[in-house]
Every structure is written in structure tokens, then in C-alpha cells.
Amino acid sequence: MLTAVDFPTLLPAAETVAPASSNSTAGLFAYETIQLTDAVLAKLTRLNLPDASLFAFSNISAPANAQKRHRIGSGSCKTSPGNQNWPAKAIWDLFNVLLGDALIETVPFASPCYSDFSNADPAKCANITRNWSNDSYIHIEDPTSINSVLFQGSTCLPPSLNVGETNCTVGGYPAYSVAISTVAQIQLAINIARNLDLRLVIKNTGHDFGAKSTGYGALSIWTHKLKDIEFFQNYSQDGYNGPALKLGAGVQAFEAYEAARDNGVTVVGGEGRTVGIAGGYVAGGGHSPLSSLYGMAADQVLSVEVVTADGRFVTASATSNPDLFWALRGGGGSTYGVVTSVVFKAFPKIPVATMTFTFATSSNVSDHTFWAGVRAFFDGFIAYTDAGNYEYFRIANQGNGNYLFDMGPWFAPNMTQSQLQDLVTPLLSQLSALGITTQPVYNEYADFYDAWWASFPLEAWGSNSVRQASRLFPRSSWRNTTALNATFDAIRSVVEDGGYVIAFNIAAAPKTGYPDNAVNPAWRETVLHCIVATLWDSATMSQAQIKAASDKLTFDWMKRWRDVSPGAGAYMSEADYIEPNFQQAFFGSVSYERLYKLKQRYDPTGLFYAQNAVGSEDWKMSETILGNLPSQNSKLCRV
Structure with missing residues (x-):
């Protein structure tokens, strides 16, 4: 194994640039000043390393051997383990040396439950099993663990969650990950992946419904450690003047909210x-408990630092690479580059009022009355979002004609408890008139963080026995009774058919306006973001039954929703894995045409790929799950 001792003159394979060498007025974080440059690459070339050209930028003339290597790797499929072009161990070792010992060969998170990786540990397995579904923190600290394990191939889950499986394999997880701590490491990873035609994925948390941060034989850029945060009391850029936060690519919601x-x-x-x-959340648009008041997260972005597919580190803002800036705000993750930091607008501290309540069928509440109560709530959606509110609710079919409605929470930013009570009193009076008893619990908070922390617990994680899909229902469906009846009946019919609904009364077109960006235009018309899940029991259901449940979600339930909302869309980060016509549904047809052209400009070789991302129609997986779900545990091939 090669180490830094073997090549003392190679390190560092980076140089430090001035912190202010950025087109963003925020300047650079320390890790962003450590970059791969032409001078560094020239140094590697002078050492006559046979594989130095593998780390070259795409606009640098490469020696003939590197050109040949690239041609071999540009066949029908991405280079993967077992291919003749797959890097030899010496190349991986050299790569690791240049990275500063940041390369991680994948050992699946649940491998202590098996003997395949020589790390079996019953105590660790028990802890992993106990916390697998309810503690996303433990997965996020692993370089390759993801939420969407079904599409990864379920190749290494705790045995109790994968009945009948006795082995653990890497499967659809990346072959290697780079634990990123500098921009130079991202550049090295991008360049070797592009020059060898390797599959490249990007992971921060793996908190994604569509398995965008995993892939068979891939090299993964793991940005989780980029946790820097800087606050600016008076930030000025491109016409904005006010408070702002610069967030590293690894910053999570709880950390951003704490800093605010x-x-x-x-x-x-x-x-x-x-x-x-800063990564896939903003790239997907990013809906929020504050969206009805301020818009999408992507609307708040003032500048982005990003490494593009050619390996270059650039700033994207309204005045620097403006077309890239437009695309990075809503145009989808894993598409145009690897984001290292984002500058966000900040708003004044605000109070928040919340309310929770439930009601259900019972001896006193028939299913007819139950649905009348839900409809009474639906009737007020436009008024509630016009007031800046956000309601997060669930509707569950409990079997035998019994249903449960759970409001948790009704979130009212910049409102007092008294103001929220005034807003909801007509609804609660309607429920009472129907004979539905509610016991609303109100809370009032002086700051958003306290309200958010008390209202939203950790979400479930990592099940291979569930599929989700979603729809953005527009305001136009609420403007006449006929349209609203059709929308409500379509949602009701899916719940009655066994679907579990998680939904948000939310709008993303604030009265103060919103910028021109790539956020799905459907969001600007939305008052209901509705997710439906189908669940199955892998231990008792046959593959045919599981496939039927999966197909019903896409081709029956979601068809009902699409039929009553023609021309609307879906939120790409919480959507059907095989959404028909994803280009229109996730991006809007006009925006997609522009996004696709930018994709060809910034990434002509297709280095960046993700399921349902811009340009993904140019690729296909070599295998499927349940007959029609592209398997991340298969080769990625050009169409």
C-alpha cells in the first residue's frame, strides 16, 4: 500500500489561495481556500508520475495515455468493478495519498450483523438494529448509509429488517468515499472520476427519498464534515442589504437554526x-415551515461556491455565472456541481404559535362525519397560507372503516397564540357542529427555533417496505366547488384504498415576491403538498404482492391525483421514484428545456447523475427492482 511516506514531495496536493478570492462578498471559508490548481498539477507532472494525468482538469491537454484511458472508459456503461478500466489498487493508493488519507473503502453500516466483512459484533449489531429506523443521526455519521435502502437493493440491512438474507454486500453503495475537508479533495475526486468515466455520487446526509447519493461502483464525495458557519449582520450583495448566514455544505437544519x-x-x-x-435540499427548491411567509429555501440564496464538472472552483451569484446560479437554485441535486457553501438571507427573529389536535372515527363519529371534518379543514387552505401558516398533518386508514386525522403541528410563524386561535376558531366550530370533539393544544414561542424543535421530532429512516409519491395541488383547485370536490375525492379515495397520507398546507409565493430561479413553477401555485405512502410486510407478502402494491402507488393512486391536477407537478425530493414525465412534473417544461441545455454546457460528459435529475433520461440502470424500479445496485449505462 502506498502512503505519504512513499511520495513526500507530493504533499500537499493543493495550495492555499487568498480567503477573499471569490466573487461572493462573503469570501471563502478556510477549507475553500485549499484548492487544486494548475500549478499543483504541473508539480505532479514534473514528478513523472505515470497516472498524474488522471487528476487533470478537463480543459488541460492530457498526455496520450490519459486520452486513451478516457476513450476506453467511455463505452456504453460507467466504469465499474470488474471492468478492465477499473483503477488498480496502486491508483487508489495514489489517489488516497493526494487526498491526504481521506479515501474510505466502503464497509456497509449494518455489516457488524454479518460475517462478510470480518467485523461481526453482536453488541454493535443490536445497537444498529435498535436505532436503525428512529435515529437518523447514526446513519448520517456513516459515509455511505442512506435513507432509500429499497432502491439501493437492500443489500445490507439488519437481519430482522431483511428476512431471509444471510449475507451483507456493498451492493448499490459506492465502492469508495472521500471524506471531504477541502475543496482540493473535491476537485481531485471530480477529475479522476471524469477522466476514468467512473460513476460519481454526492452525499451529505443521505436524507433523500430517491437514492440520489448512492450507486453501484461509484466514487462518493461525502461533504458531511463541512460544518463552517459565519454570520453577517450587514451583508451586501447584488442589491441585497441585510443579515445573512454563510453555511458549509455539511450544515444540517438543526445547526443552521441554532446559528440563526x-x-x-x-x-x-x-x-x-x-x-x-446547502446541497440537495436547496438544489431541489427546499420547502419549509416558513415557506408560506418567505418562500422556498432556494429563494433565499445570495451566492453559491461550487466545483463544476471540469474540476474548477467557481462562485455562482446574480453577477457571477448567473446562469449556473439560476440552475443551482431549484434545478436539482447531483446535476451541475458539488456545492461547498451557500450564503442565505436571514430574517428578523419572529414569534411562532402552534396547535396540535386529532380526531378519528368512533361510535359517535361515522366515516362520513370524519371525512366531512377533513373537508372542513381543506376548505380553508388558501386563507391559512395567505396568513403565512403551514399545517403538517396525516390521514391514516386504520382498517375496518376507521380513520385517524392527526394535526401535528399547525405552525403559525409571526403569530401569537391569540391570533392563531382567532384564525382557527371557525374551523373548530365547524368540527364541533359535526359532532367531532377536538382538544387543541396551543403553544406560543418567542423564537422560531424553539417552536421548530418542539414541533418536529426525528423522522423514520431506512425502510425497504415502503414507497412514497407526492403531488403539488394548485390554488386553482380551490377556486370552485367542482374542482375542490374532485381534488378532495381523489385524496380521500386513496386513503380509503389503504394509502397513508402525510401532507402540508403550504404556499411558496409570498406577497413580497420571489426571485427568478429554477424552482419548479408548480410550487408558485401550490396550496397542498401531499405525500402518499404504500407499505408492505416483507415477511408475509410475496414478491408478486409487493410488486402489486408498488405498482398501485404509481399507476393507480398517483394517476387519480394527476388526473385532477393537470399541468401541476410534484416536489422532486419527496416524489415517486418512477414519476411519469418527471421533466414536467419536477421542473416544468419550459424550465426543463433551459436546464437541459445548461446541463450539456456545464457537464457535457454526464459526470453528475441522479435518478430523475436533469439529463438522467440519457442514462439507464442495467437492472430493476420489482420489475420497473431502476436498481442502484446495477451498472449505469448510456441510452
Whole structure:
């Protein structure tokens, strides 16, 4: 094994640039000043290393051997283990030396439950099993563990969650990960992946419904350690003047919110505690408990530091690479580059009022009455979002004609408890008139952070027995009774058919306006983001039954929702894995045409790929799960 001792003159394979050498007025974080440059690459070339050209930028003339190597790797499929072009161990060792010992060969998170990796440990297995579904923190600290294990291939889960499996394999997890601590490491990873035609994935937290941060034989860029945060009381850029936060790519929602609280401001971020902020969340648009008041998270971005597919480190803002800046705000993750930091607008500290309540069918509440109560709530959606509110609710079919409605929470930013009570009193009176008893619990908070922390617990993680899909229902469906009846009946019918609904009464077109960016235009018309899940029992159901449940989600339940909302869309980060016509549904047809052209400009070789990302129609997986779900545990091939 090669180490730094073998090549003392190679290190560091980076140089430090001036912290202010950025087109963002925030300057650079310390880790962003450590970069791969032309001078560093020239140094490697002077050492006559036979594989130095593998780390070259795409616009640098490479020696003939590197050109030949690239041609071999540009076949129908990405280079993967077992291919003749797969890097030899000496190349991986050299790569690790240049990275400063940051390369991690994948050992699946649940491997202590098996003997395949010589690390079997019953105590560790018991802890992993006990916390697998309810503690996303433990997965996020692992370089390759992800939420969407079904699409990864379920190749290494705790045995109790994968009945019948006796072995653990890397499967659809990346072959290697780079634990990123500098921009130079990202550049080295991008360059070797591009020059060898390796599959490249990006992971911060792995908190994603669509398995965008995993892939068979891939090299993964793991940004989780980029945790720097800087607050600016008076930030000025491109016409904005006010408070701002610069967040490293590894910063999660709870960390961003803590920083905002500590500095007396509020920032727009996700509902989930462990969601990463600067990467796929913003790239997907990023809905928030504050969206009805301030818009999407992508609307708050003032500048982005990013490494593009050519390996270069650039700033994207309204005045620097503006087309890239437009695309990075809503145009999808794993598409245009690897983000290292983002500068966000901040807002004043605000109070928040919340309310929770439930109601269900019972001896006194028939299913007809139950649905009348839910409809009474639906009737007020436009009024509630116009007031800046955000309601997070669930509707569950409990079997035998019994249903449960759970409001948890009704979130009212910049409102007092008294103001929230005034807003909801008509609804609660309607429920009471129907004979539905509610016992609402109100709380009032002086700051967003305290309200958010008390209202949103950790979410479930890592099940291979569930699939989700979603739809963005527009305001137009609420403007006449006929349209609303059709929308409500479509949602009701899916719950009655066994679907579990998690939904958000939310709008993303604030009265103060929103910038021109790549956020799905459907968001600007939305008052309901509705997710439906189908679940199955892998221990008792056959593969045919599981496939039927999976297919029903896409081709029956979601068809009902699409039929009553023609031309609307879906939130790409919480959507159907095989959404038909994803280009229109996730991006809007007009925006997609522009995004696709930018993809060809910034990433002509298709280095960056993710399921349902811009340009993903140019690729396919070599295998499927349940007959029609592209398996991340298979080769990625050009169409």
C-alpha cells in the first residue's frame, strides 16, 4: 500500500489561495481556500508520475495515455468493478495519498450483523438494529448509509429488517468515499472520476427519498464534515442589504437554526432536523415551515461556491455565472456541481404559535362525519397560507372503516397564540357542529427555533417496505366547488384504498415576491403538498404482492391525483421514484428545456447523475427492482 511516506514531495496536493478570492462578498471559508490548481498539477507532472494525468482538469491537454484511458472508459456503461478500466489498487493508493488519507473503502453500516466483512459484533449489531429506523443521526455519521435502502437493493440491512438474507454486500453503495475537508479533495475526486468515466455520487446526509447519493461502483464525495458557519449582520450583495448566514455544505437544519437563534435572526430551512441545507435540499427548491411567509429555501440564496464538472472552483451569484446560479437554485441535486457553501438571507427573529389536535372515527363519529371534518379543514387552505401558516398533518386508514386525522403541528410563524386561535376558531366550530370533539393544544414561542424543535421530532429512516409519491395541488383547485370536490375525492379515495397520507398546507409565493430561479413553477401555485405512502410486510407478502402494491402507488393512486391536477407537478425530493414525465412534473417544461441545455454546457460528459435529475433520461440502470424500479445496485449505462 502506498502512503505519504512513499511520495513526500507530493504533499500537499493543493495550495492555499487568498480567503477573499471569490466573487461572493462573503469570501471563502478556510477549507475553500485549499484548492487544486494548475500549478499543483504541473508539480505532479514534473514528478513523472505515470497516472498524474488522471487528476487533470478537463480543459488541460492530457498526455496520450490519459486520452486513451478516457476513450476506453467511455463505452456504453460507467466504469465499474470488474471492468478492465477499473483503477488498480496502486491508483487508489495514489489517489488516497493526494487526498491526504481521506479515501474510505466502503464497509456497509449494518455489516457488524454479518460475517462478510470480518467485523461481526453482536453488541454493535443490536445497537444498529435498535436505532436503525428512529435515529437518523447514526446513519448520517456513516459515509455511505442512506435513507432509500429499497432502491439501493437492500443489500445490507439488519437481519430482522431483511428476512431471509444471510449475507451483507456493498451492493448499490459506492465502492469508495472521500471524506471531504477541502475543496482540493473535491476537485481531485471530480477529475479522476471524469477522466476514468467512473460513476460519481454526492452525499451529505443521505436524507433523500430517491437514492440520489448512492450507486453501484461509484466514487462518493461525502461533504458531511463541512460544518463552517459565519454570520453577517450587514451583508451586501447584488442589491441585497441585510443579515445573512454563510453555511458549509455539511450544515444540517438543526445547526443552521441554532446559528440563526444565537445571532437573533431566522433562516428558511427544512422541517426535518437532520436534513442537509446547502446541497440537495436547496438544489431541489427546499420547502419549509416558513415557506408560506418567505418562500422556498432556494429563494433565499445570495451566492453559491461550487466545483463544476471540469474540476474548477467557481462562485455562482446574480453577477457571477448567473446562469449556473439560476440552475443551482431549484434545478436539482447531483446535476451541475458539488456545492461547498451557500450564503442565505436571514430574517428578523419572529414569534411562532402552534396547535396540535386529532380526531378519528368512533361510535359517535361515522366515516362520513370524519371525512366531512377533513373537508372542513381543506376548505380553508388558501386563507391559512395567505396568513403565512403551514399545517403538517396525516390521514391514516386504520382498517375496518376507521380513520385517524392527526394535526401535528399547525405552525403559525409571526403569530401569537391569540391570533392563531382567532384564525382557527371557525374551523373548530365547524368540527364541533359535526359532532367531532377536538382538544387543541396551543403553544406560543418567542423564537422560531424553539417552536421548530418542539414541533418536529426525528423522522423514520431506512425502510425497504415502503414507497412514497407526492403531488403539488394548485390554488386553482380551490377556486370552485367542482374542482375542490374532485381534488378532495381523489385524496380521500386513496386513503380509503389503504394509502397513508402525510401532507402540508403550504404556499411558496409570498406577497413580497420571489426571485427568478429554477424552482419548479408548480410550487408558485401550490396550496397542498401531499405525500402518499404504500407499505408492505416483507415477511408475509410475496414478491408478486409487493410488486402489486408498488405498482398501485404509481399507476393507480398517483394517476387519480394527476388526473385532477393537470399541468401541476410534484416536489422532486419527496416524489415517486418512477414519476411519469418527471421533466414536467419536477421542473416544468419550459424550465426543463433551459436546464437541459445548461446541463450539456456545464457537464457535457454526464459526470453528475441522479435518478430523475436533469439529463438522467440519457442514462439507464442495467437492472430493476420489482420489475420497473431502476436498481442502484446495477451498472449505469448510456441510452
